[in-house]
Amino acid sequence: MWEVSQRVEALEVDEVAHILKSRIEMYREAKFARAEINPGDLRLMSKNIERYKLFRITVLEExxxxxxxxxxxxxxxxxxxYMLPLVERRPDGSLVVIDGAHRVWHALNRSAPNIPVILIDGVTADLxxxxxxxxxxxxxTHQKWARTERYTNYRPAYFRPVQDAIRERLWLEVDKSQLPKL
Known part of the structure; x- marks a missing residue:
C-alpha cells in the first residue's frame, strides 16, 4: 500500500498566515487563527459549486x-x-467565505454542527x-463558471488570489531534481 502519510507534511495556520500576509496586500495587518464555526453562520459569495470538488472533498476526508x-x-x-476554508470576519461581524466554499457547502449538506476554518480578522478592504x-x-454543476457569473457584482480589484499565493510559495519549496523527467 502506498504510504500516504510519508508524502504529506502538516501545513500550519501560521505558515498560511505568513504566506498570505507577504503576498496579498489586504492581509498585511490581518490576524489569522483556527476556529470552529457553525457552517450555517458562514456566508458564501459563490453561486457555483462544482460536483467534482465535492467528490474530491469526500475522498480527501476518507x-x-x-x-x-x-x-x-x-x-x-x-x-x-489542502487547506481549511478561509473566512473573513467583516467589520459588521458577518463571516464571509473567501476560499473554501465547497468545503462549507459539503459541511452544510452533511449537517455538520461546526467546521474548522482559518478565521481572518482585521481586513477592511472591500469584498x-x-x-x-x-x-x-x-x-x-459539472463545470466551473466564470467569476463574473458565479459572483454577484464581481470586482476583480478586490479579489484575494489566495490559491495562487499559496501555490507559488509552496512551489519554491519543491525539490525539482526529484520530479520525474518528461
Missing part, C-alpha cells in the same frame, strides 16, 4: 481518516496543498463580490 493525515497538508513534491443573502441561488 484518506485523512484512513491515514491519520493532518488537518491541513502540503503534498510533498507538489505546490497543491470582491457581494455575499449571498441565502443559499437559494447556489447551483451544483
Amino acid at each position: 484518506m485523512r481518516a484512513r491515514n491519520n493525515l493532518p488537518e491541513m497538508g502540503k503534498i510533498v513534491g507538489s505546490p497543491w496543498p 470582491p463580490a457581494e455575499p449571498l443573502p441565502n443559499l437559494d441561488s447556489v447551483v451544483v
Whole structure:
C-alpha cells in the first residue's frame, strides 16, 4: 500500500498566515487563527459549486481518516496543498467565505454542527463580490463558471488570489531534481 502519510507534511495556520500576509496586500495587518464555526453562520459569495470538488472533498476526508493525515497538508513534491476554508470576519461581524466554499457547502449538506476554518480578522478592504443573502441561488454543476457569473457584482480589484499565493510559495519549496523527467 502506498504510504500516504510519508508524502504529506502538516501545513500550519501560521505558515498560511505568513504566506498570505507577504503576498496579498489586504492581509498585511490581518490576524489569522483556527476556529470552529457553525457552517450555517458562514456566508458564501459563490453561486457555483462544482460536483467534482465535492467528490474530491469526500475522498480527501476518507484518506485523512484512513491515514491519520493532518488537518491541513502540503503534498510533498507538489505546490497543491489542502487547506481549511478561509473566512473573513467583516467589520459588521458577518463571516464571509473567501476560499473554501465547497468545503462549507459539503459541511452544510452533511449537517455538520461546526467546521474548522482559518478565521481572518482585521481586513477592511472591500469584498470582491457581494455575499449571498441565502443559499437559494447556489447551483451544483459539472463545470466551473466564470467569476463574473458565479459572483454577484464581481470586482476583480478586490479579489484575494489566495490559491495562487499559496501555490507559488509552496512551489519554491519543491525539490525539482526529484520530479520525474518528461
